[in-house]
Amino acid sequence: MTSTSGIAFQLLQSLFVVLVAPLLMGWVNQCRAWLQNRIAPPLLLPYYTLAKLFHKDAVIARDASPLFRLTPYILFGCMWLAAGIVPVLATALPFAPAADIIALVGVFALARVFSALAAMDIGTSFGGLGARREMLIGFLAEPAMLMTMFTAAFISGSTQLTTIVHTLAHRDFAVHPSLAFAAVAFLMVLLAENARIPIDNPTTHLELTMVHEAMILEYSARHLALIEWAVAIKLFAYMTIGIALFLPWGIADAGDWAALPLAFAALGVKLVLAGAGLALLETLLAKLRLFLAPEFLSSAFLLAVLGMLIHFLVRG
Amino acid sequence: MSLAGQIVNLLAALLLLISFAMLSQRRILTLIHLFAWQGVALAASTLIVAYSTGQTHLYFSAALTVALKVVLIPWVLHRLIDRLNVRWDVETLINIPTTMLIGIALAIFAFALATPISQLANTITRSTLGIALASVLLAFLMMIVRRKAVPQVIGFLAMENGLFFAATSATYGMPLVVELGVALDVLVGTFIFGIFFFHIREQFDSLDIRHMETLKED
Numbered sequence: 001m002t003s004t005s006g007i008a009f010q011l012l013q014s015l016f017v018v019l020v021a022p023l024l025m026g027w028v029n030q031c032r033a034w035l036q037n038r039i040a041p042p043l044l045l046p047y048y049t050l051a052k053l054f055h056k057d058a059v060i061a062r063d064a065s066p067l068f069r070l071t072p073y074i075l076f077g078c079m080w081l082a083a084g085i086v087p088v089l090a091t092a093l094p095f096a097p098a099a100d101i102i103a104l105v106g107v108f109a110l111a112r113v114f115s116a117l118a119a120m121d122i123g124t125s126f127g128g129l130g131a132r133r134e135m136l137i138g139f140l141a142e143p144a145m146l147m148t149m150f151t152a153a154f155i156s157g158s159t160q161l162t163t164i165v166h167t168l169a170h171r172d173f174a175v176h177p178s179l180a181f182a183a184v185a186f187l188m189v190l191l192a193e194n195a196r197i198p199i200d201n202p203t204t205h206l207e208l209t210m211v212h213e214a215m216i217l218e219y220s221a222r223h224l225a226l227i228e229w230a231v232a233i234k235l236f237a238y239m240t241i242g243i244a245l246f247l248p249w250g251i252a253d254a255g256d257w258a259a260l261p262l263a264f265a266a267l268g269v270k271l272v273l274a275g276a277g278l279a280l281l282e283t284l285l286a287k288l289r290l291f292l293a294p295e296f297l298s299s300a301f302l303l304a305v306l307g308m309l310i311h312f313l314v315r316g
Numbered sequence: 317m318s319l320a321g322q323i324v325n326l327l328a329a330l331l332l333l334i335s336f337a338m339l340s341q342r343r344i345l346t347l348i349h350l351f352a353w354q355g356v357a358l359a360a361s362t363l364i365v366a367y368s369t370g371q372t373h374l375y376f377s378a379a380l381t382v383a384l385k386v387v388l389i390p391w392v393l394h395r396l397i398d399r400l401n402v403r404w405d406v407e408t409l410i411n412i413p414t415t416m417l418i419g420i421a422l423a424i425f426a427f428a429l430a431t432p433i434s435q436l437a438n439t440i441t442r443s444t445l446g447i448a449l450a451s452v453l454l455a456f457l458m459m460i461v462r463r464k465a466v467p468q469v470i471g472f473l474a475m476e477n478g479l480f481f482a483a484t485s486a487t488y489g490m491p492l493v494v495e496l497g498v499a500l501d502v503l504v505g506t507f508i509f510g511i512f513f514f515h516i517r518e519q520f521d522s523l524d525i526r527h528m529e530t531l532k533e534d
Contacts, residue, residue, distance in 0.1 A: 177329035295340075298413040302336060305420055310332070313427050314325045314443040 005257070006094040010084065013093065017083040021236035022046035022229065024275055031279030046232060053225035061122045061218055071118035072219065072226035078111035079233040088240045089263045090252040091166040100159040101149040104241075105142060108193070111230070112138045119215035126207065130214025133290060137199060137211065140297035141192045144185055147304030151182040152245045154311050161244065169248035177314065181307030183246045188300035190238045192293070194231075197282040199293050209287060239278075243270050320368035321441065324485075327361040328444035331481060332423070335451040338474060339419055339458050340412045344466055345403055348393045351470050354477050355385030362484055365441055373492045374484070380499050381480070389473060389506055396510050397466060400517060415461055419454055426450035434486070441485040448482035465516055465523040469509045476502055 026043045033040035042048075060069065085099050085107075099107070116131035153159045155176065156167035192199045195212035204210050216227050244251070250266025252259035288296055334354045341347045359381040366374030397403045430446035437445065455475035462468045476498070483490050490498075513523060520527040 177326045180326065181329065181333070295412050298416055299340070302416050302420060303333075306329075306332065306336070306423065309423060309427055310325075310329050310447070313431070313446050314328075 003094060009090050010093050010095045013089050014080065014084045017088055017236055017240075018080060018229075018233060021083075021232040022050060024236050024239070024271060025232040027272065027275045028235075028279050031276045032282055035279055035283040046228070050225045050229060053220075053228070054222050056221040058221035058223055060220075060223075061124075063123060064218075065121055067114075068118050068121045068218075069223070071114045072223040072230070074114045075111050075230040076226045076233075078107050078114075079230040079237060082107045083233055083237045083240075085161060086237055086240050087162050087165045087244050087251060089260065089267060091162045091169070093162055096160060096162040101153060101161055101164075102146070102159060104161065105145055105149070108145075108234075109138070109142060111234075115215055115227075119218075122218045124218065126214045126217050129207075130211055130217070133211040134215060136290075137192055137293055137297065140294055141189050141300070144297060144300040144304050145189045145193070147301060147308060148182045148186045148189065149245075151178050151304065151307045151311060154308065155179065161241075165244045165248050165251060168245065169251050176311075178307040178311035179246060181303050181310065183242070185300045185303035185307065186242055186245070188296065188303070190242060191281070192297055192300070194235045194238055196278065198285045198288045198296060201287055209290070211290075239271060239274050240267075243267070243274065318368070320364050324361050324364050324441050325444060327357050327364070328441075328447040328481070328485070331357045331361070331477075332447045332451055332454075335454040335474065335478070336416070336419055338470070339415060339454055339461075344397055344464075347467055347470050348390050348397070351393075351474060351477075352386050352390040354474060355381055355390075358477055358481055359386065361441075361444075361481070362489070365484055365488065369488060371488050374489050376492055377480075377484075377489055377495045380495065384499050384503060385473070385477065388503070392506055392510065393466070393470070396513060400466075400513055400523065402464075402466060402523060415457070419457060422453045422457060423450040426453050437486050444485040445482060448478055448485050450478075451481065452478035454478075463524055463526055465509075465513055465525055468525065469506070472509075473502065473506070 023043065023046070026041070026046045029045070030040040030043055081099075082104060084093075084095050085104050087093060087096065112134065116134050119127035119131040119134075121127070149159075152164050152168070155178070156164040158164060158167070191197065195202050200211040200213075201209055202212065205213055207214070212231075216224065219227055247270060250262055250270075252263035331354060334350055334357065338347060338350045338354070341350060359378045362374055362378040362381060365371070366378060426449040427446040430449045434442040434445040452475055455471050455478055458471035458474065459468050462471060480495075480498075489495065516525075516528070517523055
């Protein structure tokens with residue numbers, strides 16, 4: 001692997017993630033509309049929304065501090081960084097040694113802290129409410145996420161995400177009960193972290209239930225556009241982490257240009273299926289009361305810990 | 317590891333998962349369904365052990381498991397909760413996350429306890445002994461934290477499932493006579509419990525076991 005082609009791979013992947021992430025969001029929304037017997041919005045609607053928001057003039061509250069203006073850029077940067085670490089198209093990315101899975105969880109936590117701070121910065125009641133709910137969900141989801149990652153790390157003997165994916169993609173087929181547990185736990189964390197249905201409803205503005213929307217209520221124009229984009233990248237990153245850990249087949253090695261079309265095709269198929277699956281799950285489930293969220297996330301934690309324990313017990 | 321061993325491990329993990337699900341389940345009806353699914357996992361793992369080791373008597377015990385624990389006992393329990401009119405009862409459990417954490421601690425304890433024991437066994441399924449022990453302890457925990465009579469009995473039956481699984485994983489099952497005897501005991505036990513339920517309800521007007529703690533009427 002030459003370093004130039006590795007860097008080219010890295011750049012290609014980073015650009016690809018940023019550009020394609022809203023498309024995934026549009027696909028999920030479209031699937032959900034179909035499942036709910038509504039006329040689906042166009043697939044490219046998230047792009048139109050972003051373009052519209054970027055052309056508007058930003059309105060900022062009188063009491064806003066620089067933190068409030070800065071946060072959208074931090075969020076976007078964090079999510080882009082996360083997407084650069086995750087092996088989406090190829091393993092052995094040159095950028096990957098910069099951060100392992102623990103740092104990756106830390107990057108998501110950094111984004112969460114800043115969005116909560118920005119929400120409280122304005123001093124509206126909605127912002128504080130949303131921030132506190134987000135932190136409640138976040139501090140419960142994070143250990144579950146870490147445990148899930150550790151299960152995969154134990155199987156492959158490394159906390160480097162690219163090494164894990166490389167090991168998992170090139171092993172012989174084997175039934176790993178521990179990975180099955182981790183997969184279910186990861187799905188639950190994905191739903192909670194991305195403000196999807198059992199925990200939060202991404203489409204509602206009802207003050208009793210909203211978590212994420214309450215935090216970004218004060219943002220407008222380009223700031224809102226960046227946050228929406230960051231949310232799309234976050235969903236994309238989580239889905240690709242899930243795919244990389246539990247369905248890694250078809251991923252290319254870095255610098256292997258010949259394997260790239262196959263990697264694109266495999267990723268496309270997996271993402272289309274994952275998006276449809278997410279929409280189906282959101283249609284089937286009902287939103288939980290906020291006070292049931294700890295129960296939901298402690299179940300995720302339990303599953304992840306069980307997965308890890310079972311790995312030690314049966315070595316598989 | 318052979319494919320059969322891997323599938324048995326997966327089913328064992330499923331068994332443990334169902335044990336945890338039962339521990340956290342509030343609805344009696346869902347509890348009975350979970351119990352039936354645990355029976356399915358148990359029978360499937362017994363069947364795979366029987367097939368991969370050629371122990372013919374395990375086929376019988378798998379059939380016995382399906383007949384008793386998947387069909388007959390859930391059916392009896394269904395009828396019981398219909399008659400007792402507790403079909404849609406929701407139990408108020410205290411703090412499920414804490415119970416879950418205690419459950420994890422129990423599972424770790426069971427795994428640590430079983431590892432040296434399972435080294436002595438030479439079966440293909442010996443590594444699942446810890447899971448069997450954990451599901452016995454979890455069923456025990458369920459009997460302790462539940463206050464209503466029906467979930468306690470389901471906990472008792474789940475404990476028997478765990479013991480059965482332990483026997484299969486450590487020694488390829490008990491002799492058929494013993495298994496038949498245990499199965500009959502469980503069946504008779506369920507019927508006797510059913511009669512007890514009616515007596516408890518007649519005496520105390522509810523199935524809450526707490527009423528039995530005060531024996532004197534004052």
